[in-house]
Amino acid sequence: MKTDIILSGVGGQGILSIAAVIGEAALKEGLYMKQAEVHGMSQRGGDVQSNLRLSDEPIASDLIPKGHADMIISLEPMESLRYLPYLKKEGWLVTNSRPFVNIPNYPEIEKVNAELDRLPHKVVLDVEEIAKEAGSIRAANIVMLGAATPFLGIDYDKIEAGIRHIFGRKGEDIVNMNLKALKAGYDLAQSLR
Amino acid sequence: MEKHLFLGDEAIAQAAIDAGISGVYAYPGTPSTEITEYIQGSPVAKERGIHCRWSANEKTAMEAALGMCYAGKRALCCMKHVGLNVAADCFMNAAMSGINGGMIILTADDPSMHSSQNEQDNRVYGNFAMIPMLEPSSQQEAYDMVYSGFELSEKLGYPILLRVTTRMAHSRAGVVTSPLKPENQMNCPVNGRQRFILLPALARKRFKSLLVSQEVFTKASENSGYNKYFDAPNKDLGIITTGIAFNYLSENYPDGFEHPVLKISQYPLPRKQVERIVNECKEILVLEEGYPVVEEQLKGFLGKGVTVHGRLDGTLQRDGELTPDAVGKALGKEIQSYYAIPEVVEQRPPALCQGCGHRDMYEALNEVIAEYNGAAKVFGDIGCYTLGALPPFRAIDSCIDMGASITMAKGASDAGVFPAVSVIGDSTFTHSGMTGLLDCVNENTNITIVISDNETTAMTGGQDSAGTGRLESICAGIGVDPAHIRVMVPLKKNYEEMKSIIREEIEYKGVSVLIPRRECIQTLTRKKKASKK
Ligand SMILES: Cc1ncc(C[n+]2csc(CCOP(=O)(O)OP(=O)(O)O)c2C)c(N)n1
Ligand code: SF4
Numbered sequence: 001m002k003t004d005i006i007l008s009g010v011g012g013q014g015i016l017s018i019a020a021v022i023g024e025a026a027l028k029e030g031l032y033m034k035q036a037e038v039h040g041m042s043q044r045g046g047d048v049q050s051n052l053r054l055s056d057e058p059i060a061s062d063l064i065p066k067g068h069a070d071m072i073i074s075l076e077p078m079e080s081l082r083y084l085p086y087l088k089k090e091g092w093l094v095t096n097s098r099p100f101v102n103i104p105n106y107p108e109i110e111k112v113n114a115e116l117d118r119l120p121h122k123v124v125l126d127v128e129e130i131a132k133e134a135g136s137i138r139a140a141n142i143v144m145l146g147a148a149t150p151f152l153g154i155d156y157d158k159i160e161a162g163i164r165h166i167f168g169r170k171g172e173d174i175v176n177m178n179l180k181a182l183k184a185g186y187d188l189a190q191s192l193r
Numbered sequence: 194m195e196k197h198l199f200l201g202d203e204a205i206a207q208a209a210i211d212a213g214i215s216g217v218y219a220y221p222g223t224p225s226t227e228i229t230e231y232i233q234g235s236p237v238a239k240e241r242g243i244h245c246r247w248s249a250n251e252k253t254a255m256e257a258a259l260g261m262c263y264a265g266k267r268a269l270c271c272m273k274h275v276g277l278n279v280a281a282d283c284f285m286n287a288a289m290s291g292i293n294g295g296m297i298i299l300t301a302d303d304p305s306m307h308s309s310q311n312e313q314d315n316r317v318y319g320n321f322a323m324i325p326m327l328e329p330s331s332q333q334e335a336y337d338m339v340y341s342g343f344e345l346s347e348k349l350g351y352p353i354l355l356r357v358t359t360r361m362a363h364s365r366a367g368v369v370t371s372p373l374k375p376e377n378q379m380n381c382p383v384n385g386r387q388r389f390i391l392l393p394a395l396a397r398k399r400f401k402s403l404l405v406s407q408e409v410f411t412k413a414s415e416n417s418g419y420n421k422y423f424d425a426p427n428k429d430l431g432i433i434t435t436g437i438a439f440n441y442l443s444e445n446y447p448d449g450f451e452h453p454v455l456k457i458s459q460y461p462l463p464r465k466q467v468e469r470i471v472n473e474c475k476e477i478l479v480l481e482e483g484y485p486v487v488e489e490q491l492k493g494f495l496g497k498g499v500t501v502h503g504r505l506d507g508t509l510q511r512d513g514e515l516t517p518d519a520v521g522k523a524l525g526k527e528i529q530s531y532y533a534i535p536e537v538v539e540q541r542p543p544a545l546c547q548g549c550g551h552r553d554m555y556e557a558l559n560e561v562i563a564e565y566n567g568a569a570k571v572f573g574d575i576g577c578y579t580l581g582a583l584p585p586f587r588a589i590d591s592c593i594d595m596g597a598s599i600t601m602a603k604g605a606s607d608a609g610v611f612p613a614v615s616v617i618g619d620s621t622f623t624h625s626g627m628t629g630l631l632d633c634v635n636e637n638t639n640i641t642i643v644i645s646d647n648e649t650t651a652m653t654g655g656q657d658s659a660g661t662g663r664l665e666s667i668c669a670g671i672g673v674d675p676a677h678i679r680v681m682v683p684l685k686k687n688y689e690e691m692k693s694i695i696r697e698e699i700e701y702k703g704v705s706v707l708i709p710r711r712e713c714i715q716t717l718t719r720k721k722k723a724s725k726k
Binding site: 004011019023024032034036037039044045054059060061062063064065066067078079081082084085086087089102103105106107111112115119148151161171175 | 196198307308359360361363364365366367437440442443444447516517518521528529530531532533534537538539541542543545546577580596662680
């Protein structure tokens with residue numbers, strides 16, 4: 001088993017929490033994992049990405065080679081496209097549909113959607129809407145994680161355990177909110193597949 | 194045996210704690226910051242009273258670390274690559290004195306400049322100071338190197354430079370830790386003065402000892418388990434890797450290496466193994482993250498003798514970090530992408546947060562600066578406020594190194610530039626702006642200094658800032674006339690007042706310090722969250 005994932009979004013959207021939860025889950029599953037992220041400049045509203053690699057064998061590189069990613073998980077539609085050169089031919093793109101507009105020249109969303117439409121395997125969903133229904137818009141990143149879970153090759157309950165581990169010190173309410181968000185994303189992606 | 198998921202930085206921090214350090218000394222800087230932060234949050238560090246407060250800058254940090262090692266205890270000193278420029282004076286001379294308790298100096302280099310102003314390779318400093326260096330290829334190796342590195346430092350009698358790069362510092366992997374060791378007892382050196390007083394007569398002896406030690410350091414490298422030789426049948430090429438370049442090479446050979454490979458993670462170069470690969474292989478390819486340090490050493494000035502490929506002959510790009518693809522290409526492998534980046538994708542540069550006080554400072558400053566029809570020059574500095582260089586502000590004319598805003602504005606003022614304005618952050622001011630301010634005061638330079646005070650070190654994630662609450666008294670103590678130290682609150686409703694103060698102080702012929710003060714909203718939010726818990 002070997003899964004290479006690119007996580008992308010805009011600084012502050014919470015892709016690093018997604019990575020942290022998957023990381024904990026992978027560790028519990030006894031998998032090897034490497035996860036490279038960029039801190040610093042890029043976190044003030046710039047584009048952020050993280051390379052996440054899971055495998056049942058030792059992993060060499062922290063970075064994913066071009067054309068190797070099994071999936072791109074993105075919290076922002078334009079950002080999901082930025083990393084397409086890394087996607088495998090049969091790879092999946094799972095992205096939030098709602099644009100994050102903090103630049104004056106953000107493209108027309110129709111053009112972004114047209115590019116998404118051209119891809120053979122994608123799931124596009126409004127995670128913020130789902131998160132709101134599940135209780136808090138702040139858990140949009142975890143809804144996205146839920147939607148991506150069926151592709152990860154990690155058991156759902158291990159991801160749940162990862163959430164408990166990462167959010168545990170923030171209190172039971174936050175944990176439950178995130179578990180609910182996870183479930184909502186998971187159910188929806190299952191129904192779309 | 195416990196397995197943890199650690200960032201490279203966290204692995205280094207945990208290893209230092211487990212190795213029995215009594216202090217970490219550091220000034221924040223990406224990608225090194227998380228090391229000290231991890232130790233600050235560690236229960237063991239708290240229980241043991243391990244020193245972990247931020248220092249004012251990298252030089253004060255390294256000197257304090259050296260002092261702790263003088264007293265026989267173990268200390269870790271961390272900085273980003275450019276921080277070693279600031280600490281270089283101590284660094285070069287600590288290589289002369291040597292240490293007593295073990296000392297590891299960590300440099301976190303940033304090839305590709307993810308968040309830095311250059312991509313200097315601090316292995317050059319290691320060679321310059323002639324001390325041993327370690328360069329891990331994995332988080333586990335980073336842990337092990339630090340865990341055993343203090344002992345190595347004590348055995349050799351010299352500080353050790355540990356070099357990581359962004360992809361090691363900021364990448365997570367599973368790490369197995371080792372048992373916690375006790376701290377060293379305080380134990381000042383018996384004949385310490387012979388070593389630690391670098392008067393010329395004594396220093397000459399120390400330098401000779403350092404020269405003699407080179408052979409010992411090389412032997413240590415040759416016998417180091419971190420330097421590994423992998424033999425393989427096809428000897429048309431031999432490949433030398435350093436640090437994480439080894440991983441990118443392995444990625445390209447999932448079923449085993451085709452050519453002999455020498456993996457280097459401890460310096461000086463292990464002569465025996467380098468000789469072997471050069472003798473056995475027709476040509477050499479060097480894969481290293483950063484400058485062509487090893488490549489240049491092998492090639493020699495005239496490039497005669499060994500045929501060496503790498504960054505110098507264009508086999509690999511001369512600048513930027515390595516990637517598995519760049520290494521694959523250098524090996525002649527085909528890199529296949531199935532989808533291109535669509536044209537609709539635009540750049541998304543970082544920006545000052547909405548509601549940030551630096552924004553209001555720039556809004557007011559820009560309006561006054563515009564009144565001088567292009568004559569005014571604004572010398573910027575390093576921090577969040579450097580983003581004032583980008584639209585919509587385009588407010589600064591320079592950003593070179595920490596503290597340079599004040600001294601460059603001084604030099605420009607000396608040359609006749611008026612208005613000469615400096616914009617500097619509070620943490621940068623106490624890092625290395627204060628001495629420049631003294632120069633200005635001593636000559637009563639016609640200069641206006643804006644210390645944009647957000648009461649934190651925001652750029653690197655909101656660490657404590659050394660001068661918080663005392664900036665006015667620091668400036669007055671340095672000799673700025675208190676009538677020209679003007680505090681304001683950077684908010685839209687205060688623009689008119691701010692503008693008139695800025696105008697007045699620019700027109701004042703002498704040193705004025707303006708302090709727009711409002712807490713960073715990110716730090717404020719974090720504090721609020723923390724107090725709710
Ligand atoms: C010599 C050196 N050390 C560390 C850094 C990393 N660094 C960049 S800006 C900065 C601090 C900025 O703090 P401050 O001046 O208060 O500005 P703020 O980001 O809070 O606006 C640091 C530590 C650096 N660029 N150079
Ligand atoms: S982190 Fe703080 S100082 Fe930096 S841009 Fe945001 S509000 Fe301003």
